[in-house]
Amino acid sequence: MSAWTDVTSETPNQTVPATRTRPFFWSVRRELWENHAIWVAPLVVAAIVIFGFSVGLFTPHSLTTVDRTTVVSQSKTVNGVVVSKTVRRGGGEFVISAGPDADTMTQADPAPGANEAVARVAKPAVMTQAQRLQMAVLPYDFVALAMIVTMFLVAVFYCLGAMHNERRDRSILFWKSLPVPDLITVLAKASIPMAVLPAVTIGVTLATQLVMLMLNAAEWMGHGRELTALWPRIPLGEMSVVLVYGMVTLTLWWAPVYAWLLLVSVWARRAPFLWALLPPLGLALAEKLAFNTTNVISALSSRIMGSYEDAFVVPAKSAVRTPDTIATITISQIDAGKFLTTPGLWTGLIVAAGLGAAIIWLRRNREPL
Amino acid sequence: MACIDARRLRKVYGSTVALDGVNLRVEEGRILGLIGPNGAGKSTALGAILGLLPYEGDLKVLGRDPWTERDKLMTDVCFIADVAVLPRWMRVAQALDYVGGVHPRFDRAKAEAFLAKTDIKRSSRVRELSKGMVTQLHLALVMAIDAKLLVLDEPTLGLDILFRKAFYDTLLNDYFDKSRTIVVTTHQVEEIQHILTDVMFIDHGKIVLESSMEDFENRYVEVMVNPEHLAEARTFQPIHERQVFGRSILLFDGVDRGRLAPLGEVRTPSIADLFVAVIGGQSAETQGVAA
Numbered sequence: 001m002s003a004w005t006d007v008t009s010e011t012p013n014q015t016v017p018a019t020r021t022r023p024f025f026w027s028v029r030r031e032l033w034e035n036h037a038i039w040v041a042p043l044v045v046a047a048i049v050i051f052g053f054s055v056g057l058f059t060p061h062s063l064t065t066v067d068r069t070t071v072v073s074q075s076k077t078v079n080g081v082v083v084s085k086t087v088r089r090g091g092g093e094f095v096i097s098a099g100p101d102a103d104t105m106t107q108a109d110p111a112p113g114a115n116e117a118v119a120r121v122a123k124p125a126v127m128t129q130a131q132r133l134q135m136a137v138l139p140y141d142f143v144a145l146a147m148i149v150t151m152f153l154v155a156v157f158y159c160l161g162a163m164h165n166e167r168r169d170r171s172i173l174f175w176k177s178l179p180v181p182d183l184i185t186v187l188a189k190a191s192i193p194m195a196v197l198p199a200v201t202i203g204v205t206l207a208t209q210l211v212m213l214m215l216n217a218a219e220w221m222g223h224g225r226e227l228t229a230l231w232p233r234i235p236l237g238e239m240s241v242v243l244v245y246g247m248v249t250l251t252l253w254w255a256p257v258y259a260w261l262l263l264v265s266v267w268a269r270r271a272p273f274l275w276a277l278l279p280p281l282g283l284a285l286a287e288k289l290a291f292n293t294t295n296v297i298s299a300l301s302s303r304i305m306g307s308y309e310d311a312f313v314v315p316a317k318s319a320v321r322t323p324d325t326i327a328t329i330t331i332s333q334i335d336a337g338k339f340l341t342t343p344g345l346w347t348g349l350i351v352a353a354g355l356g357a358a359i360i361w362l363r364r365n366r367e368p369l
Numbered sequence: 370m371a372c373i374d375a376r377r378l379r380k381v382y383g384s385t386v387a388l389d390g391v392n393l394r395v396e397e398g399r400i401l402g403l404i405g406p407n408g409a410g411k412s413t414a415l416g417a418i419l420g421l422l423p424y425e426g427d428l429k430v431l432g433r434d435p436w437t438e439r440d441k442l443m444t445d446v447c448f449i450a451d452v453a454v455l456p457r458w459m460r461v462a463q464a465l466d467y468v469g470g471v472h473p474r475f476d477r478a479k480a481e482a483f484l485a486k487t488d489i490k491r492s493s494r495v496r497e498l499s500k501g502m503v504t505q506l507h508l509a510l511v512m513a514i515d516a517k518l519l520v521l522d523e524p525t526l527g528l529d530i531l532f533r534k535a536f537y538d539t540l541l542n543d544y545f546d547k548s549r550t551i552v553v554t555t556h557q558v559e560e561i562q563h564i565l566t567d568v569m570f571i572d573h574g575k576i577v578l579e580s581s582m583e584d585f586e587n588r589y590v591e592v593m594v595n596p597e598h599l600a601e602a603r604t605f606q607p608i609h610e611r612q613v614f615g616r617s618i619l620l621f622d623g624v625d626r627g628r629l630a631p632l633g634e635v636r637t638p639s640i641a642d643l644f645v646a647v648i649g650g651q652s653a654e655t656q657g658v659a660a
Contacts, residue, residue: 020473021470021471021472021473022470022471025470026467026470026471029466029467030463033458033459033460033463034458034459169456169457171456171457173421173450174454174455174456176419176421176439176443177448177449177450178443178468178471178472179440179441179442179443179471179472180440180443180471181440367421
């Protein structure tokens with residue numbers, strides 16, 4: 001117990017000079033301390049994807065990388081340039097000949113029992129350059145998609161807990177005993193889904209794609225192929241521009257969703273998850289029963305499903321199922337003008353601002369649970 | 370300027386009147402004990418003073434309106450509500466970083482010096498600390514803040530007597546000086562009686578007794594009356610009478626000690642005794658002072 005009593009305070013009266021404070025910065029850091037999922041979840045997804053990717057890449061007869069080919073024989077050369085070669089891919093052997101416009105690939109010897117996936121890819125017997133490009137880039141697209149889904153889930157659970165947990169464990173009394181305005185606290189909490197999570201997601205996604213590219217390159221070099229042929233297949237630069245643009249538009253689009261969740265978090269006495277879910281669903285159900293229309297549910301689902309259709313040029317619907325369109329979004333599809341003139345964006349932001357004001361008011365007025 | 374100045378302070382929750390027109394004035398450099406049974410309105414009063422809840426009436430704390438100027442007020446006011454309010458996930462080092470980052474009057478070296486004399490590790494999380502250690506940590510944070518008003522709402526609840534005694538000793542020896550003001554509520558009244566300069570009883574949202582400790586000692590007298598003088602003693606109109614080991618103890622308000630001395634053993638009552646006398650008679654719920 002000596003610890004309590006023998007503290008000698010030299011001059012208790014001495015006034016401490018006021019030091020500069022950064023309440024917003026520290027409020028955001030405090031959120032990161034408490035909510036590890038903000039950075040752990042993307043890293044876990046990255047680790048899983050990289051693991052799966054390398055297993056697929058370096059395991060013999062793997063089917064996950066469609067572009068895996070082994071040169072069996074170089075059958076034709078013209079002036080020292082290979083114009084045709086037999087390659088093994090998956091279960092079949094193909095002849096690749098350099099045509100005047102594109103690489104064409106013809107199946108030479110479909111092995112009996114070859115995996116269906118490969119057979120399906122190989123069946124047309126001809127793969128255009130564009131198709132092969134898309135296939136190589138697919139895992140990279142998958143990473144971005146998985147990261148965005150992860151980000152949304154983390155953001156949803158973060159928002160629901162952000163203002164609820166501090167009231168439940170009464171630590172709000174500690175936070176409120178410090179000179180941090182409610183406005184700053186709420187802005188710091190809102191910045192997690194609106195700025196921190198998107199930034200973390202972009203960073204981790206790009207880093208993951210870079211690692212994947214290095215693994216791809218290592219595998220490529222292991223087969224003695226020229227790296228210059230690999231780079232154009234994986235347009236990381238273009239993909240990162242699309243990712244950043246997509247993330248900005250998506251975050252603005254989701255702003256009212258986050259604001260609603262934060263509002264429920266600061267308002268609900270218990271079960272914020274149910275409170276977040278039930279009123280919108282109840283509204284949708286009421287509309288269906290009363291008017292037999294589905295405006296609410298379609299508005300909700302278009303909000304949740306994201307801003308892709310409003311932020312990008314969407315390829316024609318008829319083309320959706322062909323291999324040409326399953327692949328990556330290109331820079332040429334970015335359409336900021338269309339996004340900025342989407343009424344849904346602005347109504348969403350206005351709703352978010354209104355909810356934001358209510359959140360700040362409630363943070364001030366709600367008492368601990 | 371009074372540190373706290375409240376006039377007709379009123380707070381209603383639904384049909385419950387938590388504060389019923391409280392007038393309260395606390396001068397700078399005082400240590401006020403706010404004593405009351407459970408549900409008397411102590412915490413509500415403190416909540417209003419700290420700007421945590423809206424209220425009716427006039428209230429100025431350090432010259433500011435706590436509800437509209439809470440953010441500014443909190444630079445000069447510190448608050449320990451209960452040991453449980455430190456967030457359980459927080460590490461000790463993070464608590465130091467955070468308070469240092471947001472509080473302009475926080476002296477980290479002071480907090481470190483205090484913690485160095487405890488068993489608290491910087492890397493520990495609050496949830497890993499014992500209840501006493503959490504209070505030590507909170508006290509370390511608060512003592513390192515150069516505040517004008519410290520509000521303590523049951524700060525030692527659930528701690529053993531050694532911790533409780535050490536807590537108040539530290540506060541008195543190393544923190545308190547005449548430029549600071551402390552308001553404390555507790556059920557362990559006897560333990561803080563010697564450190565208080567003022568005492569206030571609150572019951573059913575009203576201040577029922579308000580006195581400096583000097584006045585308290587002059588005004589109230591307790592006499593363990595010799596049985597043969599009991600009838601005579603009762604003529605002085607005791608405000609309370611109780612039996613201990615078959616002897617009557619009578620409590621008098623404003624009766625001259627010289628006149629009571631011949632009747633038995635005269636002494637100054639404890640705050641707890643007076644509390645029972647003043648509030649125990651009116652309120653069925655007296656458990657608050659039992660400890």
